Amino acid sequence: MLSIRLNNLLFYAYHGLYEAERIIGNEFEVNITILQYEVKETITSINETINYAAIYELVALRMKQPTLLLETVAQDICKLILKNFSLVDNILVSIKKLHPPITSFQGNVEVCFEMKRM
Secondary structure (H helix, E strand, C coil): CEEEEEEEEEEEECCCCCHHHHHHCEEEEEEEEEEECCCCCCCCCHHHCCCHHHHHHHHHHHHCCCCCCHHHHHHHHHHHHHHHCCCCCEEEEEEEECCCCCCCCCCCEEEEEEEECC
């Protein structure tokens, strides 16, 4: 089994329930773990593995679409990756909102979603 991780991807986006979040925006960190179960003994071509640059581009495009819930964004990213990359068998996506609009709150909030190919 091969795993590929994209870590600490930073985006400025306009996701959130509150109107101010959709106007002002926020910083988000995305982490992705992709599992590929069927792997050749020696990988010698990008066609035998997952192109992480292509994954990043897909995630960047999705992060540009304002959405009320981070849960929806995480689910959509999983679905898009499974749809576009046949070698992916399992994916875990986490999205952190780095500065949530919660009074006196120190820290960040995060949603995680895992999806397996059926």
